[in-house]
Amino acid sequence: xxxxxxxxxxxxxxxxxxxxxxxxxxxxxxxxxxxxxxxxxxxxxxxxxxxxxxxxxxxxxxxxxxxxxxxxxxxxxxxxxxxxxxxxxxxxxxxxxxxxxxxxxxxxxxxxxxxxxxxxxxxxxxxxxxxxxxxxxxxxxxxxxxxxxxxxxxxxxxxxxxxxxxxxxxxxxxxxxxxxxxxxxxxxxxxxxxxxxxxxxxxxxxxxxxxxxxxxxxxxxxxxxxxxxxxxxxxxxxxxxxxxxxxxxxxxxxxxxxxxxxxxxxxxxxxxxxxxxxxxxxxxxxxxxxxxxxxxxxxxxxxxxxxxxxxxxxxxxxxxxxxxxxxxxxxxxxxxxxxxxxxxxxxxxxxxxxxxxxxxxxxxxxxxxxxxxxxxxxxxxxxxxxxxxxxxxxxxxxxxxxxxxxxxxxxxxxxxxxxxxxxxxxx
Amino acid sequence: xxxxxxxxxxxxxxxxxxxxxxxxxxxxxxxxxxxxxxxxxxxxxxxxxxxxxxxxxxxxxxxxxxxxxxxxxxxxxxxxxxxxxxxxxxxxxxxxxxxxxxxxxxxxxxxxxxxxxxxxxxxxxxxxxxxxxxxxxxxxxxxxxxxxxxxxxxxxxxxxxxxxxxxxxxxxxxxxxxxxxxxxxxxxxxxxxxxxxxxxxxxxxxxxxxxxxxxxxxxxxxxxxxxx
Numbered sequence: 001x002x003x004x005x006x007x008x009x010x011x012x013x014x015x016x017x018x019x020x021x022x023x024x025x026x027x028x029x030x031x032x033x034x035x036x037x038x039x040x041x042x043x044x045x046x047x048x049x050x051x052x053x054x055x056x057x058x059x060x061x062x063x064x065x066x067x068x069x070x071x072x073x074x075x076x077x078x079x080x081x082x083x084x085x086x087x088x089x090x091x092x093x094x095x096x097x098x099x100x101x102x103x104x105x106x107x108x109x110x111x112x113x114x115x116x117x118x119x120x121x122x123x124x125x126x127x128x129x130x131x132x133x134x135x136x137x138x139x140x141x142x143x144x145x146x147x148x149x150x151x152x153x154x155x156x157x158x159x160x161x162x163x164x165x166x167x168x169x170x171x172x173x174x175x176x177x178x179x180x181x182x183x184x185x186x187x188x189x190x191x192x193x194x195x196x197x198x199x200x201x202x203x204x205x206x207x208x209x210x211x212x213x214x215x216x217x218x219x220x221x222x223x224x225x226x227x228x229x230x231x232x233x234x235x236x237x238x239x240x241x242x243x244x245x246x247x248x249x250x251x252x253x254x255x256x257x258x259x260x261x262x263x264x265x266x267x268x269x270x271x272x273x274x275x276x277x278x279x280x281x282x283x284x285x286x287x288x289x290x291x292x293x294x295x296x297x298x299x300x301x302x303x304x305x306x307x308x309x310x311x312x313x314x315x316x317x318x319x320x321x322x323x324x325x326x327x328x329x330x331x332x333x334x335x336x337x338x339x340x341x342x343x344x345x346x347x348x349x350x351x352x353x354x355x356x357x358x359x360x361x362x363x364x365x366x367x368x369x370x371x372x373x374x375x376x377x378x379x380x381x382x383x384x385x386x387x388x389x390x391x392x393x394x395x396x397x398x399x400x401x402x403x404x405x406x407x408x409x410x411x412x413x414x415x416x417x418x419x420x421x422x423x424x425x426x427x
Numbered sequence: 428x429x430x431x432x433x434x435x436x437x438x439x440x441x442x443x444x445x446x447x448x449x450x451x452x453x454x455x456x457x458x459x460x461x462x463x464x465x466x467x468x469x470x471x472x473x474x475x476x477x478x479x480x481x482x483x484x485x486x487x488x489x490x491x492x493x494x495x496x497x498x499x500x501x502x503x504x505x506x507x508x509x510x511x512x513x514x515x516x517x518x519x520x521x522x523x524x525x526x527x528x529x530x531x532x533x534x535x536x537x538x539x540x541x542x543x544x545x546x547x548x549x550x551x552x553x554x555x556x557x558x559x560x561x562x563x564x565x566x567x568x569x570x571x572x573x574x575x576x577x578x579x580x581x582x583x584x585x586x587x588x589x590x591x592x593x594x595x596x597x598x599x600x601x602x603x604x605x606x607x608x609x610x611x612x613x614x615x616x617x618x619x620x621x622x623x624x625x626x627x628x629x630x631x632x633x634x635x636x637x638x639x640x641x642x643x644x645x646x647x648x649x650x651x652x653x654x655x
Contacts, residue, residue, distance in 0.1 A: 004526065021530055082632045337526045340487060341540040342515025344508050420487050424526065 004352070015354040017357040019362075029323040030363030033400050037367025038374060040396040041388065045375035047305065049386035051298045058294065060212065061287040062139055062218050066254040066266050068098075068273070069283045072246055088281040089247040090273075097272050098117060103261040104254055108132050109221045112250040116162075117216055118183040119171040127214045128166050128184060130223025136252045141212070146178045146193030151217050153192075157221040161189035161317025165197040166213035187226045262288050265304075313399055315406035316363065324356050324411035335415050336423025345416040352415045356408025357401060364400030368393055433496070434463045434626050435484060440493035442479050442517035442649075446607065453479045455649035456493070461628065461642075463594075466621045468637035469487070469630045471646035477630045478644070485518050485597045485626060486510040502539050519547060519588030521617075526571040527582040533559065533583050534568040540590040558586040562616065576607030585616060596620065600630045602636055613638055 003011075019026045059065055070089025090109075097105050111130035116123045118182040123296070133142070149160050161182065168177055177191045198212040229248055256265050266286050273282055335348055343351075371393070375386035440461060442454040453476045461467055469477045482488040486502060489510075495502045497513065505513070519540075527536045537555040559565050562582040572580050581601060588596055598617065602610035611632075618639055621627040629636060637643050645653035 004545060006548070008543070010548065018530065299619050333526070337528060338527075338539070338543075340485070340509070340520050341512065342511055342543045342591070344543070345509040346508075347543055421482055424487075424522070 006087060011350055012358065013359045015351065018355060019358055025323070026359060026362075030316070030366070031321055031357050032319040033313065033360050033363030033403065034316075034367040034370060035398040036309060036312035036316045037364050037400055038370035039312060041371025041392050042370060042374035043305050043308075043384040044302075044392040045371070045388040046378060046384065047298065047301050047304065047391055049379075049384060050299075051294055051387050054294045055291065056382075057198075058287045058291045060140060061285070062253070062255075063288050063291060063292075064256055064259060064262070065138060065254060065287055066262065066269065067253040067285040067287070068254065069285065070250050071281055071283050072245070073279045075283050080255075086245040086277070087247075088245065090249040090252055091276075091280060092248055092278070094273060095249065095252065098252065098254060098269055101265060101268050103257050103273075104263045105257050106138070106255040108135050108138055108253040108255070109249040110135065110251040110253065111227070111229075112221060113227065113248075115184055115379065116227050117167065117171065119180065122171050123421060124167055124170040124214075126164075127210075128144045128216050128223070128227075130218050130220040130227075132220055135217070135253065136316070138161055138255055139212075141198075142196030144194045144196045146191070147175075148217070150402050152220040154221050157219060157225050159187065159189045159226075160192045161217065162193040162195055162217040163191055164195050164211075164213040164215040166211070166333070167216060168194050180316050184216070185227070189216075191223075210211065213252050256419055259288065309396070309399075313403050316400075317360070317403035320356055320359055320363075320404065321407035322413060323359075324352065324408055325327060325414070327355070328352065328415040331415075332418060332423050332426040335418050336420050339418075339420035340424060348416040349412045352412035353405065353408045356411065357404035360400045360404025360408075361397075367400065368397060371396070432462050433460045434465070434498060436460045436494075436496045438494035438496070439497055440483065440490045441578065442476070442483065442488070443491045444486065453649055454483075454491075457651055459494075459651055459654065460645060463627065464621070464624050464626055465629045465642055466509040466618070467642045467644060468640040469628065469644045469646060470632070470634075470637055471652075475646040476649040477646045478496045481597050481599055481628065481630045484522060484595070486513045511543075511545070514541065516591060517594045519591065519593035519596045521584050521588050521596065521598040521601045522617070523603040525572070525577070525584045525604070526579055527583055527587075529572055532569050533564060533575070534573060536572065536583055537590060539587060554587070558589055559583075561589075562586045572615075576609070577605050578612060581605060581609070581613050582616065585613070585620075589620070593625065595626045595628065598627070598649070600631055601629065602631075602633065610636070 011210060028093070054298075068090060072086070072088055095109055098104060099128070108131060113128050114125065115128055117126045117128075133148060133150050133154060136143070141148070143162070146162070146167070148162050149158070152158075153160050163171075163182075171177070171182065172180070177194060180191050182191075184189060185284055195212070195215070204388055230246055256262050256271065259353055263286070266284055266289075270284055274383050318391075338348065338351075375388055378384055379386050437457050437459045440454055440457045441452065444451045444453055457476075457480060469480060471477045479655075481489065482499075483490055486497075486505075487510075490503045493503070495527070497517070502510070502513070504564065528539070531539075532572055534552070537558055538551050539550040555567065556565070559568055560586055564579060564582055564586070567575060572583065576577065581604075595615070601617065602613055605613060616635060617627055617629070629640065631637055643653075643655055644651050
């Protein structure tokens with residue numbers, strides 16, 4: 001006899017009633033599934049969130065770009081303590097050389113320094129970046145209000161500045177910054193634009209982590225006029241001392257014509273720079289390479305996660321099977337009675353299979369609730385970005401149902417295989 | 428097919444149990460006929476095979492050899508599913524220990540046989556309530572079996588046995604666990620059913636129970652020793 005929908009609903013209702021009768025036991029039974037499902041969803045959400053942030057940030061460097069940074073070689077710092085002038089980093093000559101590589105479309109130099117930006121009595125520790133107008137396009141900077149500086153500003157070395165969103169919220173919490181004047185050291189800049197907010201992942205990807213929201217962008221010509229090419233920093237130590245460095249450019253953003261040529265170009269650049277920079281006082285960052293690396297990491301993470309999830313769900317399934325076997329024994333007499341009043345073997349299988357699937361599915365459901373809650377809590381308390389994906393919920397829920405069928409089948413078959421007469425006599 | 432009004436017929440039926448490699452013959456060639464509407468008691472000492480005979484009649488067990496016809500149909504060769512179907516459509520069981528399902532209510536226990544016939548829920552409920560009223564339990568529908576007395580529990584079992592309009596009611600020591608007053612009430616109820624036309628077969632030790640019936644099969648060592 002085929003089972004009608006109405007009958008199926010009744011079977012499910014009866015199963016649910018039996019499970020509800022022993023709430024605590026049922027809850028303990030499905031705990032394995034609950035934690036299995038919850039951990040899959042939560043860990044995937046945290047993983048997705050982290051890789052989303054990393055991806056966004058790498059993308060914000062521009063996937064068709066190569067970034068070259070000047071770095072101070074550690075061995076240099078010894079001589080610095082004596083107050084000597086340290087010379088390191090990228091130079092005008094490097095720029096000219098790199099420009100000759102055919103696949104390079106544009107090379108945008110930048111000067112960077114960290115200093116306090118003042119607006120009346122308020123100050124904020126910002127990164128001042130002196131660069132070309134093309135910088136905005138190369139790094140996909142959005143402008144929320146106002147404008148970025150243009151060629152005219154650059155040619156005339158005008159004291160204009162574009163501020164990042166954090167700078168804005170710190171110095172101008174209530175007023176419109178456009179047209180206001182800020183002070184860096186003894187120089188004044190007029191604000192002409194505010195950059196849109198950029199994703200910043202914090203310490204997790206420290207090798208590229210640069211909070212673009214604390215930047216103040218000024219024309220490179222203005223920066224050279226105002227600040228020169230010397231870096232003066234106060235160093236921390238027992239006695240307060242000053243450290244002076246001579247750096248021509250802190251950074252090049254190299255735009256490459258085609259994605260395919262990025263790796264080739266980066267190795268060419270490395271060859272060129274190696275000729276003159278024996279001390280390795282530069283670092284080449286290829287965002288595309290980082291992106292691929294992030295993808296690889298994520299894939300490994302997913303495989304590891306998948307295995308953990310599979311193990312925990314199998315353990316959960318064994319828990320269900322264990323209890324279902326105990327339930328079958330406990331209800332042997334009931335099975336005999338049901339068989340006596342006309343239940344077929346299939347009816348008994350349906351009954352117990354339904355119960356185990358209801359158990360595992362409700363475990364899966366509770367697990368989903370928990371799995372949605374945990375990432376939210378992580379976001380709230382740890383400040384990490386999390387991303388709950390729809391497919392992780394669907395996947396873990398359907399696995400929990402499959403586990404219920406898989407591990408419920410043996411106890412159900414065992415129940416159906418009981419001899420009705422023996423079952424009726426069972427005490 | 429059923430020319431002589433037989434409900435069931437045993438034709439040299441034997442039953443052998445295999446326990447631990449040893450063959451234990453329980454029925455050693457039983458032949459008998461029971462007609463429609465009869466009230467038959469099966470008596471005999473323990474181990475005489477009367478419960479086994481009842482189980483075979485009730486399609487819970489199968490013959491080892493010989494033939495068993497129910498309403499002219501040869502039951503001996505049927506598969507498990509077909510036997511379940513016959514139990515579901517034609518037979519009502521009443522047990523000594525009531526055999527109600529403890530976690531279900533009185534009403535749900537009575538409804539159970541029609542659940543397996545996939546009869547609609549409202550029809551089932553209506554019929555179960557009517558039967559509960561017929562056995563005098565209309566006020567106890569939502570109670571659990573453990574909240575009832577033995578006599579009341581047995582009446583629930585009778586209502587359950589009637590749920591599928593059986594042609595045959597099989598009772599194994601129906602008054603065995605009851606005091607004499609409740610026992611008499613139960614027997615009265617069963618006799619009323621028999622008078623309405625349902626065939627009734629009762630296995631009992633109790634001569635007081637057997638005296639209600641018109642026919643008594645006395646069993647001894649797996650055979651019918653006496654039939655009157």
